[in-house]
Amino acid sequence: MTVRVLAAGDHFVLNRLLVAAMRREVPSGLAVGELTLPWPVVPFGPVGEVREASDVEDSLIEALRGVEVCVTQMAPLTERVLAEARDLRLFCVTRGGPVNANLAAATKAGVAVTFAPGRNAVATAEHTVALLLAATRRIPQTHADLAAGVWRGDYYVYDNVGPELEGSTVGLVGYGAIGSRVARILRGFGAEVLVHDPYVELEESVELPELLARSRFLSLHARATPETDAMIGAAELAALPRGSVVVNSARGSLLDYDALCDALESGHLFGAALDVFPEEPIPAGSRLLTTPNLVMTPHLAGGSKQTAANAARIAAEEVGRYTRGEPLAHLANPELFSP
Incomplete structure (x- = not known):
């Protein structure tokens, strides 16, 4: 069975890094689409009810149609996005914390959210x-x-x-x-x-x-x-x-x-x-x-090539666990699977 994935990278955690990491982790069975977000050329900020994200709700909603998994650093997982992304089940944030995701709304919608601790x-x-x-x-x-x-x-x-x-x-x-x-x-x-x-x-x-x-x-x-x-x-x-x-x-x-x-x-x-x-x-x-x-310095302490590669690898490993039916390692909303 093919899993549809959206790589919503930016100008730091590049789509090519995300796609390559996912291909290494899951050599077959993924249909990967891409959306490039404007960060850090355009600063992040509040989007809807989340604090730090790229203001791309409209383009994200369109790109998520029929998509089961999204891997991103800055895409906003808001109530508005969740209401439209009916097929979404996994949202992998390539940051140290999922500050661009509304965890309560994601849990209510049945979407697992992961993050990438220690990447930077x-x-x-x-x-x-x-x-x-x-x-x-x-x-x-x-x-x-x-x-x-x-x-x-x-x-x-x-x-x-x-x-x-x-x-x-x-x-x-x-x-x-x-x-x-x-x-x-x-x-x-x-x-x-x-x-x-x-x-x-x-x-x-x-x-x-x-x-x-x-x-x-x-x-x-x-x-x-x-x-x-x-x-x-x-x-x-x-x-x-x-x-x-x-x-x-x-x-x-x-x-x-x-x-x-x-x-x-x-x-x-x-x-x-x-x-x-x-x-x-x-x-x-x-x-x-x-x-x-x-x-x-302008909030760039975590900026290194290794950080971007680490972020892609950690998220790809979560995609691999998801496709194999294994427990997710860095789940931000574990209550989703509570009895």
């Missing part, structure tokens, strides 16, 4: 350390000066130089697939690593107040939940030693950005580096655009 763990960990070093050694600022023909010797003034990683304490808030890799890299620099994560037990685990008081560097890797919303605010930043560096490559909701700007402008923080923001793209007039000693 290595890329994000490496980018995190790159951000930390860039902020500490003023790399973007000094490059910009040199590119403008300005040689500034005052960067070498004692109060303008940052700390070394070796011998310093780095506090990690969150110790999942990314945080644990960051720890491994930083230990290679000779840093002492402290961890705050209520879900893991480690010798290096401490409560958040102790971590903040002891850490010269702070890197955020927690999940976005109601409990972690703005978990690092003015009081927490003030608890860090003066001259500390803060990095956030996890989720914008973890950090109070106004408090961060205040701490940078006052000189309490030596620097900060961000890959995620409360609003993306950053709106014109945001304080982040003028705050000193701040390094920013």
Whole structure:
């Protein structure tokens, strides 16, 4: 029996990667159609009732006619799409979480939703350390000066130089697939690593107040939940030693950005580096655009060729399990199969 599949890739997780991974996993029995979404050339945003997706409901509905399985990174699985996609039974999201899918509506419609945990763990960990070093050694600022023909010797003034990683304490808030890799890299620099994560037990685990008081560097890797919303605010930043560096490559909701700007402008923080923001793209007039000693990248920590390949492989493995009648490994709505 042939299973009709839609590969709804984009300009990062390419359709050719999705199709090739599915062909390796299921050599025969798939009829694969393709739809190319505009991300990241066109930013994602809210679509219907989902938070982060490409605004392609109309074209997706048309492409899903008669389709049983959809593999995608950014396609919106909304109530409107589900109402039209009557044959859909499996929606494979190639992201670390299915934030582009309405899980309640999918469950009600009998559609299983899977995701791709750990797909970008290595890329994000490496980018995190790159951000930390860039902020500490003023790399973007000094490059910009040199590119403008300005040689500034005052960067070498004692109060303008940052700390070394070796011998310093780095506090990690969150110790999942990314945080644990960051720890491994930083230990290679000779840093002492402290961890705050209520879900893991480690010798290096401490409560958040102790971590903040002891850490010269702070890197955020927690999940976005109601409990972690703005978990690092003015009081927490003030608890860090003066001259500390803060990095956030996890989720914008973890950090109070106004408090961060205040701490940078006052000189309490030596620097900060961000890959995620409360609003993306950053709106014109945001304080982040003028705050000193701040390094920013546009939510691309997970961007590597290996991440795209991993995403395609993990999703293809789920398609393989589905076609063989096996349990799905990364099911976001397990209640679909509850007795």
